[in-house]
Amino acid sequence: MLTTKDARDSYLAAFEAVEASRAVAGWLAPIRKAAIARFAEVGFPSLRNEDWKYTDVSPIADTEFRWAALNERLHPGSLEPHWVGGTDVHRLVVVNGRYRGTLSSVGSLPRGVRIGSLAAALQDGADRLQAEFARLADYRGRPFTALNTALFEDGAVVFLPPETVIEWPIHVLYVTLGSAEPVVAHPRTLIVAGANSRLTVIESFVSLGDAPCLTNAVTEIVAEDGARIDHYKAGQDNDDSFHVGETAARLGRDSAVRSHVVTLGGRLVRNEYHAVLDGEGGDCTIHGLYLLNGRQHVDNHLRVEHGRPHCTSREFFKGVLADQSRGVFTGRIYVAEDAQKTDAKQTHMSLLLSEEARVESRPQLEIFADDVRCTHGATIGQVDDEALFYLRTRGLDADAARNLLVYGFAEDSLQQVRYEPLRRHLEKRLLDRLPQAVVRRDEL
Amino acid sequence: MLEIRNLHAQVDGHEILRGINLTVRPGEVHSIMGPNGSGKSTLSQVLAGRETYVVTDGEVLYNGRNLLELAADERACEGVFLAFQYPVEIPGVSTNYFLRAALNSVRKYRGQDELDAMDFLKLVREKARLVEIDDKLLNRSLNEGFSGGEKKRNEVFQMAVLEPALAILDETDSGLDIDALRIVADGVNKLRSPERAFLVITHYQRLLNYIVPDHVHVLIDGRIARSGGKELALELEEKGYGWLEKEARRVEPVSA
Numbered sequence: 200m201l202t203t204k205d206a207r208d209s210y211l212a213a214f215e216a217v218e219a220s221r222a223v224a225g226w227l228a229p230i231r232k233a234a235i236a237r238f239a240e241v242g243f244p245s246l247r248n249e250d251w252k253y254t255d256v257s258p259i260a261d262t263e264f265r266w267a268a269l270n271e272r273l274h275p276g277s278l279e280p281h282w283v284g285g286t287d288v289h290r291l292v293v294v295n296g297r298y299r300g301t302l303s304s305v306g307s308l309p310r311g312v313r314i315g316s317l318a319a320a321l322q323d324g325a326d327r328l329q330a331e332f333a334r335l336a337d338y339r340g341r342p343f344t345a346l347n348t349a350l351f352e353d354g355a356v357v358f359l360p361p362e363t364v365i366e367w368p369i370h371v372l373y374v375t376l377g378s379a380e381p382v383v384a385h386p387r388t389l390i391v392a393g394a395n396s397r398l399t400v401i402e403s404f405v406s407l408g409d410a411p412c413l414t415n416a417v418t419e420i421v422a423e424d425g426a427r428i429d430h431y432k433a434g435q436d437n438d439d440s441f442h443v444g445e446t447a448a449r450l451g452r453d454s455a456v457r458s459h460v461v462t463l464g465g466r467l468v469r470n471e472y473h474a475v476l477d478g479e480g481g482d483c484t485i486h487g488l489y490l491l492n493g494r495q496h497v498d499n500h501l502r503v504e505h506g507r508p509h510c511t512s513r514e515f516f517k518g519v520l521a522d523q524s525r526g527v528f529t530g531r532i533y534v535a536e537d538a539q540k541t542d543a544k545q546t547h548m549s550l551l552l553s554e555e556a557r558v559e560s561r562p563q564l565e566i567f568a569d570d571v572r573c574t575h576g577a578t579i580g581q582v583d584d585e586a587l588f589y590l591r592t593r594g595l596d597a598d599a600a601r602n603l604l605v606y607g608f609a610e611d612s613l614q615q616v617r618y619e620p621l622r623r624h625l626e627k628r629l630l631d632r633l634p635q636a637v638v639r640r641d642e643l
Numbered sequence: 644m645l646e647i648r649n650l651h652a653q654v655d656g657h658e659i660l661r662g663i664n665l666t667v668r669p670g671e672v673h674s675i676m677g678p679n680g681s682g683k684s685t686l687s688q689v690l691a692g693r694e695t696y697v698v699t700d701g702e703v704l705y706n707g708r709n710l711l712e713l714a715a716d717e718r719a720c721e722g723v724f725l726a727f728q729y730p731v732e733i734p735g736v737s738t739n740y741f742l743r744a745a746l747n748s749v750r751k752y753r754g755q756d757e758l759d760a761m762d763f764l765k766l767v768r769e770k771a772r773l774v775e776i777d778d779k780l781l782n783r784s785l786n787e788g789f790s791g792g793e794k795k796r797n798e799v800f801q802m803a804v805l806e807p808a809l810a811i812l813d814e815t816d817s818g819l820d821i822d823a824l825r826i827v828a829d830g831v832n833k834l835r836s837p838e839r840a841f842l843v844i845t846h847y848q849r850l851l852n853y854i855v856p857d858h859v860h861v862l863i864d865g866r867i868a869r870s871g872g873k874e875l876a877l878e879l880e881e882k883g884y885g886w887l888e889k890e891a892r893r894v895e896p897v898s899a
Binding site: 583584585593594595600602611 | 691692693694698714715716717719720723724725727730731733735736741742744745746748749752784785798801805
């Protein structure tokens with residue numbers, strides 16, 4: 200597209216407009232200003248940027264996104280297919296970057312727990328939240344994070360005091376909704392789990408409406424000493440939409456964060472995951488699964504930093520790529536000089552279903568300690584002939600056998616989803632997206 | 644039921660089967676024995692429809708039909724079953740899940756109604772008892788992390804569910820301890836019937852103590868070098884394959 204206009208301009212203008220109308224929280228204003236200044240300086244990343252070498256964001260930069268309307272009409276029924284579990288779930292809805300209390304059902308909470316609108320929580324002057332905000336998600340280094348930091352309106356907050364256990368999962372449904380023109384939303388989420396607290400949080404991203412959307416999300420997760428967090432990110436945007444998201448986590452001493460990043464939709468998706476193991480004995484596990492067809496492009500970009508000794512990290516990513524889809528996996532493990540006894544393992548397995556599908560797999564190890572165990576492995580393969588033959592000798596025709604193997608490859612990852620209603624939900628979505636729905640899911 | 648005539652097959656240009664002749668009638672148990680590399684597994688794979696083996700000559704009739712023109716899954720639907728020497732591990736797919744899909748595919752082919760989840764579960768319970776296989780195992784990823792014995796039991800369990808007319812057991816005894824061997828053999832014996840034939844491929848005679856064959860054939864260098872009754876297996880146990888190999892190779896230049 201030939202244009203004299205810089206792709207940055209509309210975002211800078213949006214900032215001016217929003218800033219003028221905003222009731223400024225004093226402490227936040229300088230952060231927003233610094234973030235937009237940083238974005239103005241660097242703009243959208245180009246392929247020359249090593250971190251973006253295989254992901255061309257010009258379809259995003261070239262699209263004139265409208266600032267998502269805050270009061271877009273949304274029928275609660277349209278959210279129904281995206282919920283998981285029954286009434287024993289804390290449900291939060293964020294539409295076009297704004298928390299919508301009327302669509303949410305948070306339920307009763309233990310004392311001191313805060314779950315709801317991030318903007319409201321920050322307004323209330325909760326010192327603890329202010330101290331954590333924008334600390335992990337690096338707007339200086341990441342242009343999309345800079346945009347989110349400068350432009351976010353609202354999002355979700357989860358705050359657990361020490362020793363608190365939330366038994367029900369917290370499900371945040373982020374909806375980006377545009378009825379006529381392309382819209383952009385910048386939802387922001389902050390999760391702070393106090394010492395020895397425990398929670399499960401599910402982040403689902405969906406795009407509704409007819410127009411293509413850009414969801415530019417940032418989620419910061421703080422696991423204090425001994426905290427245990429099960430975290431799921433389920434990307435189910437429609438296939439015209441763009442998603443760029445950063446998950447940034449800090450793990451205190453003996454804490455455990457276990458994430459699963461599942462991408463089942465979106466035209467161009469970038470999932471960034473940055474974890475810092477910041478106390479001895481921390482344990483970070485990141486599972487991932489993506490299933491692509493058509494011309495989908497999904498880029499999973501991970502960085503796990505071992506800052507302290509005796510920490511464990513695991514990354515297990517799997518991808519299924521059909522048609523002309525493209526997958527990128529970058530897994531960087533950084534081990535600081537005094538992070539002795541680090542145990543880090545990373546695998547990326549991809550299954551190519553077509554000659555035209557492509558995948559880039561980039562393990563990157565930066566190790567400055569000398570007593571560590573770090574391994575990485577990557578496989579890129581096709582459906583196994585031996586397994587195919589085995590299934591066919593049992594009476595499944597070639598298509599059904601192939602489908603079952605693809606399903607199994609992906610299901611192997613979903614078996615790591617510990618919250619069963621979510622697992623079943625994702626299995627169903629997975630089947631919906633398989634080339635031929637020969638495989639059916641009945642309860643056995 | 645099965646009529647193999649002058650079957651020649653090769654893989655990667657190497658001729659492995661060099662003129663096999665064999666007739667199997669319903670209700671019979673035939674054992675194919677032979678040293679390593681004699682072509683036993685190739686024969687089973689060719690009969691099951693593995694496409695990496697190329698049949699260069701001969702024919703195989705199954706119930707009067709040309710078996711070789713059927714795809715592997717059609718053969719299965721027609722009642723041919725192969726218990727693998729090395730059952731494949733398939734992560735993410737449980738035995739029960741895959742087997743129900745397979746059974747319903749076979750039933751559909753045969754014009755029978757598909758089984759719903761409840762009926763299938765009942766069938767599974769009944770058949771699982773036959774081979775003393777744990778229900779829990781059947782809900783785990785197929786063969787993944789199974790012991791050698793569990794894998795072989797799973798093969799016989801699948802056979803029990805699919806109820807083939809012709810069952811080919813490819814070295815089902817290999818890697819089994821005596822208890823596992825007995826359980827597997829008992830399972831097979833319970834499946835013997837006047838309508839069902841077995842081709843039991845084995846390197847060792849010991850399996851045949853439990854599954855008593857009607858006929859024993861010795862495969863050497865891709866041909867059946869000798870056929871006999873069950874006493875032939877005992878003779879081989881005592882004398883090894885050496886004498887037959889010598890004999891076969893002495894004869895070869897004449898017949899070639």
